Amino acid sequence: MPYYVPVLLNLADRRCVVIGGGPVAERKVTMLADAGAETVVVSPDVTDGLLRLLHEHHRVVWIQREYQRGDLAGAFLAYAATNRPEVNAAVAAEAEAEGVPMNDAGDGARGSMITPGVLRRGGLVVAVSTSGAGPTAARELIREIDEQFGENYEKYIDFLSSARAFIKERISDPGRRKRLFRRLAETDIMSSIRGGSFQPWNEAAMITWIEEQTEE
Ligand SMILES: C[C@@]1(CC(=O)O)c2cc3[nH]c(cc4nc(cc5[nH]c(cc(n2)[C@H]1CCC(=O)O)[C@@](C)(CC(=O)O)[C@@H]5CCC(=O)O)C(CC(=O)O)=C4CCC(=O)O)c(CCC(=O)O)c3CC(=O)O
Numbered sequence: 001m002p003y004y005v006p007v008l009l010n011l012a013d014r015r016c017v018v019i020g021g022g023p024v025a026e027r028k029v030t031m032l033a034d035a036g037a038e039t040v041v042v043s044p045d046v047t048d049g050l051l052r053l054l055h056e057h058h059r060v061v062w063i064q065r066e067y068q069r070g071d072l073a074g075a076f077l078a079y080a081a082t083n084r085p086e087v088n089a090a091v092a093a094e095a096e097a098e099g100v101p102m103n104d105a106g107d108g109a110r111g112s113m114i115t116p117g118v119l120r121r122g123g124l125v126v127a128v129s130t131s132g133a134g135p136t137a138a139r140e141l142i143r144e145i146d147e148q149f150g151e152n153y154e155k156y157i158d159f160l161s162s163a164r165a166f167i168k169e170r171i172s173d174p175g176r177r178k179r180l181f182r183r184l185a186e187t188d189i190m191s192s193i194r195g196g197s198f199q200p201w202n203e204a205a206m207i208t209w210i211e212e213q214t215e216e
Pocket residue numbers: 027028103104105106107108109113114115116117118128129130131132133134135136138139
C-alpha cells in the first residue's frame with residue numbers, strides 16, 4: 001500500500017483532464033468544476049449528469065472521442081476513469097512521461113494520487129482516506145463525522161476565522177500572537193456550540209478574552 005501524503009490543491013483556472021464519461025468521471029468532474037478548474041472531458045459518451053454540467057459550466061468542455069496520446073498536454077492534473085484498464089494504463093503512462101499528477105480510478109495504486117472522501121463546511125475540509133483499501137469505508141466515516149458534528153463545525157470555523165483575524169489586526173508582537181493562537185485552539189468552544197449556548201463573540205468579548213489571556 002503506498003504511503004500517501006495529503007495535500008489540498010488550489011485548482012482555480014488550472015487545466016484538468018478527465019478521460020472517461022461514466023458516473024465515476026462525473027464525480028471527479030463535479031469536484032473539479034466546483035473548484036473552478038478548466039476541465040476537459042475526453043470520452044465518446046457522457047452521463048446525463050455530465051451533460052448538465054457541460055451546459056452549466058462554460059469551463060467544462062467535452063471532446064467527444066476516445067482518448068489519444070497527447071490529451072494530457074498542458075494538464076495540471078489528470079484523471080483516468082474509463083471502464084477499460086488498458087486505456088487507463090495508457091493515460092497513466094502518458095502522465096508518467098509528461099510529469100502530470102494522475103489518478104487512476106480503476107487501479108488506485110497505479111496513479112500518483114487518489115481522491116479521499118470529503119466533508120466540507122465553509123473553509124473546513126475533512127478528508128478521509130483508506131489509502132485505497134476501502135473507498136466505501138472512507139465515505140461511511142465521512143458520513144459518521146458529518147452526523148456527529150454537522151453544522152457545528154461551520155460555526156466553529158467561522159468563530160476561529162474571525163477571532164484569528166481580530167488577533168492579527170490588534171496584536172503585532174509575534175510571541176504574544178503565537179500564545180493567543182495557541183490559547184484560542186485550546187479554548188473549548190465546540191462544547192458550547194454543541195450545547196447550544198454559544199454566542200458569536202463581539203469586539204468587547206474578544207478584547208476581554210485577550211486581556212484574560214494576558215493576565216495569566
Ligand atoms: C483508490 C481510489 C482512486 C480514486 O478514485 O481516487 C478508488 C478506487 C476504487 N474505488 C472502487 C469502488 C468504489 N468506490 C466508490 C466510491 C468512492 N471512491 C472514492 C475514492 C477512491 N476510490 C480512491 C481511494 C479512496 C480512499 O480509500 O482513500 C471516493 C471516496 C471519492 C471519489 O471517488 O470521489 C468515493 C466516495 C464518494 C462519495 O462520497 O460518494 C464506490 C461507491 C460508489 O461509487 O457509490 C465504489 C463501489 C463499491 C466498492 O467497490 O467498494 C474501486 C473498485 C472498482 C472495481 O471494482 O472495478 C476502485 C479501484 C481500486 O480498488 O483501486
